[in-house]
Amino acid sequence: MGDLTFLGPEFLTWLYFYIDQEGGEIKAGKPEARITVGKSILLKPLANPDMRVAILSPMLDDSGEVLQAIRAGAHVESMALDVVVGEHIHCLTVNGTDGSLSQVKTRYLFAEQESKMDLAGFDEPSQGPKKKKLTDEESVLIRMSALDEIEAIVDSLFQKFLLRRLGQSFVQQDLTAIRLSVAEGLKARLPPIDHAKRQPSHLEEQPVAYPA
């Protein structure tokens, strides 16, 4: 078996555009999870890991930097995701090269669950009455079941990508759609041309004033 480390960055690149093409949110896994791109992304060319583009912003691709980097030959090396499963909101970063998950945090959707969140030790305790602290065993159980949930979703998405990558659909559909998406995205971000303020080029024909 050859070196397949490129599969991680290819998967994340595919996932970024898959989420984008589905309108910014996809559904995956059982129980069903809603997945959106988070606030950070790191891009690198597969052949030249010394070059890199890191973007940290709540509006990741407003400036078109992700598209520009992809257009210049980069793949997504790591990407933040927000994953909502039932009452849980998991924020995490998936790293393409080593398959690791980093900065994994879990919150709860509903206010009454917030107290559980503090108990679970997922976040700093909020101001207010002091809550009962969980035992180590309870903490391990809650936190590891959150990781199990996240890993199952990431693995199911990777499985979906892998089957497409091994078949014809990746080359025939996905790559074409990604290229089109990059081209259209970059075109949409070009500044509008104001014809009224446009200076005539020296190559354009100048009006000739003939003597009366």
Added chain:
Amino acid sequence: MGVLHGSMSYLRFAVIGTVPSNYVEQYESTMEMRRFIPLHPEAEDIDSAGWVPAQKPFADDEPITNAHFLFGERMVFAFREDVMSYPKPMLRDLVAQRLDQYREKTGAEPHGEIRHKAELAVRAELRRKILPRSKVVDVLWDHSRAELRFFSRGKGVVERFTKLFEQTFSMQLREKTFADLAISAELSLREKGMLEGLRPHEIFALKQRVEAEAYG
């Protein structure tokens, strides 16, 4: 930050090998054998690594018992390593000071061996004043899934942890990257054949190469 508190960053490993039926007693003793031993101020070694209880990583006298590491079918413990590091400019200045004292006392220029002895003496002095740099990384081993989570991503620490784990438990660890997930995925024979011949796909060619090719 790891198993018990804070945000979590970790690598996934597949554990290759069979867990013995009496693993609780066996692992208790093997972990105790390779437990972390703190650096001694009078000794010369500059690093130390071993297992500690995840709940009390700095309680050096606390034995590692199953009450610490056993959580149902999961084992939670920590890998600790201490490194004695001396600030280089401080070491350089103190050695120079020693050598000046030697010159004043003997009137002779210190040769190689004297310089070496001066450095050793300064290191021994500093060792009593400076605390070692400690790193504690949580480990969660899920026996039911033969999987392990190591709550750090640093290349060096991962290598040292893997080596100690394999020595302690006589089992192999294999990092679960996306490449590994692909290899171990349930695929048809045709798909496995395709996977073997898989090459990276470029969405767009790397800009420099395009330019290089264009300019010959």
